Amino acid sequence: MAARNITKSFFAKSQSEGVGATVRRCIGGSRTLDPFLLCDIFEVTPPSGFPDHPHRGFETVTYLLEGAIAHEDFGGNKGIIGPGDVQWMTAGRGIVHAEMPASRMPSRGIQLWINLARENKKIEPAYQDLKDKDIPRAKPEPGIEVKIIAGESFGVKSSVFTRTPTMIMDFKLEKGKKIAQIIPKDHQGFIYVLNGIGYFGGNQFKGEEHNALFLDDDNNGDHIPVEAKDGDLRFILFTGKPLKEPMVNYGPFVMNSEEEIFQTMFDYDKTTNGFERAKNWHSSIANGVTELQ
Template sequence: MAGTLSRNIARSFFAKSQPEGAGATVRRCIGGSRTLDPFLMCDIFEVVPPAGFPDHPHRGFETVSYLLEGAIAHEDFVGNVGLIGPGDVQWMTAGRGVVHAEMPASKTPCRGIQLWINLAREFKMIEPSYQDLKDSEIPRAKPEPGIEVKIIAGESFGVKSTVFTRTPTMFMDFKLEKGKRVEQKIPKDYSGFIYVLSGNGYFGGNQFKGEEHHALFLENDNGDYLPIEAKDTDLRFMLFAGKPLKEPVVNYGPFVMNSEEEIFQTMSDYEKATNGFEKAKKWRSSISNGVTKLLQ
């Protein structure tokens, strides 16, 4: 790519499996003390009934659920219900407040990715909303045989996602056959990381080897594209990149705001069922103990 510079990979680590929620297991790329503005958390999760993620609140950010295997049921405190299957996406803007449950709706293990994206101060208290996409509705780019890019958010090879991102975000699922090479444009001012789902590949101008279950982080430099090569095996990886918000981040569990005062106010709102959480006090999901009622 004439006149441009490639991004390098700065570091990587093995995302080990750990328990989470009510009996689920996750491989955590981002979360806790390890964050990457604008991303707050990224889990590759696996959950088998009756385990799951029963009733819990959110405020101040977005959650993106991308299912790889199985089926997940969703229900929230204002009556939204849904079901996502393999390849489907639910993009939830929690805004000023959501209480919901996410539970497996298949007998086989459910495996997927959940990404938390921070919202700028001006959007933290907007009304909650959803963007749900079936696998067949998500655009793909196929620049040549043996290369496929599923574009959940952002743009690749001239193909754009239909998802509206309040925080500028790229979220893509790449599949490369052995021997294939690709170059993905990434804005210079975006931070980003990769998760290798299967196989191994060579990433960045420094040809950093990324292996299965490893998270790789992009250097913050002036590069505006990322070269990737599947030299040894077929390769599947997820690319996450976004424009940093450069705002203070204060989080307390499922609440992410800009100050401690706002966190205290959020905790009070949730406990008193006010200011966006009015329906939380009496609401209990119908799926936390199984999804039969929801699916009838």
């Protein structure tokens, strides 16, 4: 088997986002990696948060590490995710929602935006909610644990349906442990180091806490080796199959052309063509009504 290498990395600095939240951005703006549009490691404490806002044309994956986050949308869907839980939201043809902290302590997590293929951009909104206890783990040997949010590791598969082929996994390695994760040859990907120091790829690239590491796209590579030489290590692996379609990104809207973006802005402004339920809708959680846990 040929190993993938790490070709570039950077330190994800903390910056302001939303209303009083802070994020460390791995992907976003001019730095995209088909099919990924954005990846933020966020931290938010009441009354800060992400009040009512729209989306169209992609999916959001929220993986909570600490605290609690409440969600509410214009279709009447409500819920709270806690540590280790995942909410996989398909915005499709349009949704307006709010995400606000539901814990007095800081809530920290990861939000990933995944682009949808042209034929999926106008589907109805949908959710896949996963509790921590229901997310499968692989433990190939003592001192190694892989939490499989999407994809497959060591014969253990996630139940998540990925409209855009995607792998998301949370790895924990004790000091001295090594692992080799299989990656489809047609996937691109990156790694975010949550804690510790690791050596990644066939070139043994050193990655430290808050580093974003990008895999090469050599189609001969079918796995990524990782070693925790210097202490315990925790990192998240993201890979996806590129859509290779035209993309126009305008804030919370991602379509295939400028004309489709203009149409989306018109639809949102006039509350039509998927945004009908946005008319006169305001979430309760954006006003701080959510019961804190």
